[in-house]
Amino acid sequence: MSHHADHLVGRIGTSQEVIKGLDSRQMILDLPTPPEKQHAHLRQIRPLPPSLCALTVAQNTITYIVPETCRAIVTAYRDEELEVPQTPAAWQEVARGFEEWWNFPHVTGAKDGKHIRLCNPSQGGMHYFNYKKFYYMILLAIADASYKFLYVDVGAIGSESDVGVFVQTYLGEMLLKQEANLSQPEALLGQAKGSPLDYFLVGDDALPLWNYLKKPFPQRAFPRRNTLYNSRLSRVRRTVENTFRILAKKFQVFHTAICLKPDCVKTLVLATCILHNIIIRKSARRQEGDQELPTKHAIIPGSWRSDLCLIAALPTVIINTATRDAKEQRNILKEYFSSP
Incomplete structure (x- = not known):
């Protein structure tokens, strides 16, 4: 260190x-x-x-x-x-990492939101108070396959929803306006005659299903093909979950409420995310995060899981609606993972 x-x-x-x-x-x-x-x-x-x-x-x-x-x-x-990729080539480089490490094509990042617990801010009223009866600030992040933060937004009040926050961020607005400069849609490998598939982020089932944001199939509809797709997507989502846990393991400030002014908390969280990226970038080790054995598709748990305190740290934020086109694109991925 x-x-x-x-x-x-x-x-x-x-x-x-x-x-x-x-x-x-x-x-x-x-x-x-x-x-x-x-x-x-x-x-x-x-x-x-x-x-x-x-x-x-x-x-x-x-x-x-x-x-x-x-x-x-x-x-x-x-x-x-914390520079967001600005070119199609840069986004494709991120996607190659996910395909290499997690066998999932066209993924440009894993997205999640976490609550940063605060002491009751002076004159904060109920702005930072959420349904869990704590004072929180939302940390919204996108991680790549190597457990680095690609994008971070911190400071939204705890009573806001994950998606409500995301669509107001710089990256969320660029994606909604189709101005994020993602790579052009392409057919999946081995499916040259198939429909072109957008490059996209992955998230959990609390998120909406959009062309640039994929989520699992609902549990009420679980044929085998849906299960395979959900399993593959869940493995990709581990990257952002692992990224948060590795961050909390390195910086114990996240283990309890932070007693600073909200502006100082924002700066502190950004600084820890930057330090996390520097450490990950300068280290050749991946043992801290989960890994997948390419031949057996088995998961090797990351070292952060040995710290029981981290299981309760950084609770997840919890919205929904899907377009027809987004559902069709998810079905393309489902067929891809089910094909021989």
């Missing part, structure tokens, strides 16, 4: 530079912060009370350093680490 911290410190500057905006009453760090403490600031993104005890830095200083460090990370890395 230390080499990742070294890279970050070199990119965003020392903690002394990060806190240069403090007023004279708060300027208690006259000497440059030693490297071991710089690393500690980056590694201890956890609920603030334990952090304050662990870092041996004054409370008024650390409560400024953590948000400012997160802001510096977001400023330095957001366009680089």
Whole structure:
């Protein structure tokens, strides 16, 4: 982990530079912060009370350093680490990853939404209060086959629905307007005479069925072909679920309510997603997430599943409607997976 911290410190500057905006009453760090403490600031993104005890830095200083460090990370890395593919070739590269690792064609990302639990925000009223009787902020994300975040939107109030949030995001609007620059529809491999199939995201059965968003068949209609399709789609969806769990394993701040202002929570969540991507990109290991054996199609559970605390962390957000064309495209995939 230390080499990742070294890279970050070199990119965003020392903690002394990060806190240069403090007023004279708060300027208690006259000497440059030693490297071991710089690393500690980056590694201890956890609920603030334990952090304050662990870092041996004054409370008024650390409560400024953590948000400012997160802001510096977001400023330095957001366009680089959370950049949505902009060209058909870039989307196809994502799709190749899903086909290689999960044997599912035309997938440009796995989508899901999670609740980030908050302490009751000052003057927040009921805006962040949801049906589970907690205060939440929604983290909406799309992950690729290697457990990296392709797209992140955080900050929607907890009472809003997943799809309601998604269609208001930049990527959601681009997809609805057919301006996301996805690859052109193509027939599936081995089905040259078949109908062309759009490139699409995958999600759970709480989502609507659209041309660019595929979901499972409902459980009330379960012939064998539907079961095969649902099984394959469920395996692909593991990527975003695993991505969230790996994130929560690395950053324990997600294990409990975050006691910061909503704007600071947004910045902190974005920073952790960026750090997650940096670690995944610089690591050749995939053991943290589930893997599929290509020959037997068996699933090897990821290492995050050994942490029982993660099962309850980041609860899922829960809407629906489908177009006729989207249903026809789902049937094309069903026949594809059922064919010899």
